[in-house]
Amino acid sequence: MDIRQLFLGDQLNQEVCIRGWVRTFRANRFIAINDGSCLANMQCIVDFEQVSEEVLAEINTGAAVEITGTFVESQGKGQKYEIQASNINILGVSNADDYPIQPKKHSLEFLREKAHLRVRTNTFGAVMRVRAALSFAVHQYFTQSGFYQVHTPIITGSDAEGAGEMFRVTTKDPEQNDDKPDFFGKETNLTVSGQLEAETYAMGLGKVYTFGPTFRAENSNTSRHLAEFWMIEPEVAFNDLEDNMDLAEDFIKSVLGYVLENCKEDLGFLDQRFAKEEAIKPEIKRSPMGLLERLQFVTQNQFKRVSYTEAIDILRNSKPNKKKKFKYNVDGWGIDLQSEHERYLVEKHFTSPVIIFDYPAEIKAFYMRMNEDGKTVRAMDVLFPGVGEMVGGSQREERLDRLVERMKSKDVDLKELWWYLDLRRFGTAKHAGFGLGFERLVLYTTGMSNIRDVIPYPRTPLSAEF
Numbered sequence: 001m002d003i004r005q006l007f008l009g010d011q012l013n014q015e016v017c018i019r020g021w022v023r024t025f026r027a028n029r030f031i032a033i034n035d036g037s038c039l040a041n042m043q044c045i046v047d048f049e050q051v052s053e054e055v056l057a058e059i060n061t062g063a064a065v066e067i068t069g070t071f072v073e074s075q076g077k078g079q080k081y082e083i084q085a086s087n088i089n090i091l092g093v094s095n096a097d098d099y100p101i102q103p104k105k106h107s108l109e110f111l112r113e114k115a116h117l118r119v120r121t122n123t124f125g126a127v128m129r130v131r132a133a134l135s136f137a138v139h140q141y142f143t144q145s146g147f148y149q150v151h152t153p154i155i156t157g158s159d160a161e162g163a164g165e166m167f168r169v170t171t172k173d174p175e176q177n178d179d180k181p182d183f184f185g186k187e188t189n190l191t192v193s194g195q196l197e198a199e200t201y202a203m204g205l206g207k208v209y210t211f212g213p214t215f216r217a218e219n220s221n222t223s224r225h226l227a228e229f230w231m232i233e234p235e236v237a238f239n240d241l242e243d244n245m246d247l248a249e250d251f252i253k254s255v256l257g258y259v260l261e262n263c264k265e266d267l268g269f270l271d272q273r274f275a276k277e278e279a280i281k282p283e284i285k286r287s288p289m290g291l292l293e294r295l296q297f298v299t300q301n302q303f304k305r306v307s308y309t310e311a312i313d314i315l316r317n318s319k320p321n322k323k324k325k326f327k328y329n330v331d332g333w334g335i336d337l338q339s340e341h342e343r344y345l346v347e348k349h350f351t352s353p354v355i356i357f358d359y360p361a362e363i364k365a366f367y368m369r370m371n372e373d374g375k376t377v378r379a380m381d382v383l384f385p386g387v388g389e390m391v392g393g394s395q396r397e398e399r400l401d402r403l404v405e406r407m408k409s410k411d412v413d414l415k416e417l418w419w420y421l422d423l424r425r426f427g428t429a430k431h432a433g434f435g436l437g438f439e440r441l442v443l444y445t446t447g448m449s450n451i452r453d454v455i456p457y458p459r460t461p462l463s464a465e466f
C-alpha cells in the first residue's frame with residue numbers, strides 16, 4: 001500500500017505494510033519513511049526492545065525498508081496518522097557516512113551533482129510530481145478538446161526554425177575519411193521542432209498536437225535554456241492568429257487549474273519554499289505575490305495582448321531603473337526583444353502574462369504569415385514573469401507564392417521542404433499553431449529559479465552526466 005493511499009485514512013486500526021526509504025530515525029523510536037507517492041512521510045513508531053541491535057543499526061537515512069504494523073491515529077503532534085511497527089525488514093542498507101542526501105538543507109547546485117538521488121528530497125519529489133501532473137493535464141486538455149496526438153520524427157533532415165542550432169546525427173566515423181554514404185544517405189539532425197510535420201497532419205486530422213523531446217545546440221548557458229527539452233506543439237487547421245492566442249491562453253490556464261486542484265500538498269510546500277527563497281535572495285524576487293497566489297492570478301485574469309509595435313513604444317518611453325537605461329538600447333522598430341525587455345514588460349509594466357503579436361518579418365522564421373503591411377508577420381510570443389518566453393507561435397503562410405518568396409529571402413532550401421510546399425498546392429487553408437516549452441511551464445508552476453532543476457537529467461553545454 002502506498003503512503004498516499006494510507007493517508008486517506010480507510011485503513012485505520014488495521015495491519016498495514018509499507019515500503020520506502022528512511023528519511024530520519026530519531027531517538028531509536030521514530031522512523032520517518034517516504035515512498036515517493038506523496039510529500040508527507042509516514043511516521044513509524046519502533047519499540048526498540050523488540051528489535052534486534054543489528055536491525056536498529058541499519059535504520060539509516062537512505063535505507064530501503066519494509067515496515068508492518070498497525071495504522072493508528074497519531075498520539076504526537078505534527079502528523080495525523082502513524083504506524084505502530086511490529087516488524088521491520090531492511091531491504092537495502094545505506095551507509096550513513098557515504099549517503100550524500102542527509103536530513104539537512106542542501107544547495108540546489110550540490111544536488112545537481114547528485115541528480116540520481118535528488119528526487120529523494122522534498123523539493124525534487126514535489127517538483128517531479130507536479131511535472132508529471134502537468135504532463136497528464138496537457139494530454140487531458142487536448143484529448144478533451146478534440147485534438148489528436150501525433151508522434152513526429154526525432155531524427156529529421158529539415159531545420160524547422162532555420163536557426164541552424166542542431167545536433168548532427170551520423171553513423172560516420174569522423175576519424176575515417178571514407179566515401180561510404182551516411183546511414184540515411186543525407187544529412188540528418190535531432191529535431192528542433194515537430195511543427196512542419198505537425199502542420200501536415202493538421203491538414204488531414206484537423207486538430208493535432210505533439211509532445212516530445214526537442215534538441216537545440218544553442219550555446220546559451222542560462223537558467224532558462226536546455227539542450228534537450230520537451231515541447232508541446234498544437235496545430236489547428238482553419239485557425240487564425242486570434243484563435244491561436246485564445247487557444248494558448250485557455251490551454252495554459254487549464255493546465256495550471258488542474259495542478260492547483262490536484263497537487264495541493266506539493267504546491268503548498270513549494271509555495272513556502274518560494275517565500276523562503278525570496279526572503280533569502282531578494283535579487284530573485286520575481287513577483288510581489290506568493291507562488292499559489294500568482295498561479296491563481298494567472299488562471300483568473302486575462303493575459304494582456306499588445307502588438308510588437310506597441311511594445312516597442314512602451315519600452316522607448318520607459319524608465320526600467322534609476323539610470324533609465326536597458327543594457328540593450330531600444331533604438332528602433334525592428335530590433336529583437338532581449339530578455340530584459342521582455343521582463344520589463346511582464347514584470348514591471350503589465351505585471352501579468354503578456355502576448356506580443358505581429359513581429360517584424362525580419363526577425364522571425366520563414367513559415368509565418370505575412371501581414372498586409374508587408375513588413376510584419378502573424379507571430380505571437382507568450383511572455384511570463386520570471387520565465388520570459390513560454391510560448392512561440394504563429395499563423396502559417398498558406399499562400400504558395402508568398403511562402404516561396406519568404407523561403408528564398410531566408411535562404412531556406414526549397415528542395416528539402418518540397419513536401420511542406422505541397423501542402424500549399426493541395427487544399428491549402430489558413431492554419432496556426434504554437435510551441436510551449438514544457439520545462440518553462442514547470443519552472444513557472446513550481447517557482448524554481450533554474451530550468452536544470454525541473455527536468456530529471458538536464459543537458460546543457462559541457463554537461464551530460466547520468
Ligand code: 4AD
Nearest residue numbers: 193195225226229233390391392393433434435437
Ligand atoms: O519559439 P520556438 O523556437 O518556436 C518553435 O519552435 C515553433 N516551431 C513552435 C511552433 O510554432 N510550433 O520554441 C517554442 C518554445 C519557446 O517559447 C520556449 O518556451 C521553448 O520552446 N524553448 C526552450 N525551452 C528550453 N530550452 C531551450 N533551449 C528552448 N528553446 C525554446
Ligand code: MG
Nearest residue numbers: 381389391392
Ligand atoms: Mg521563440
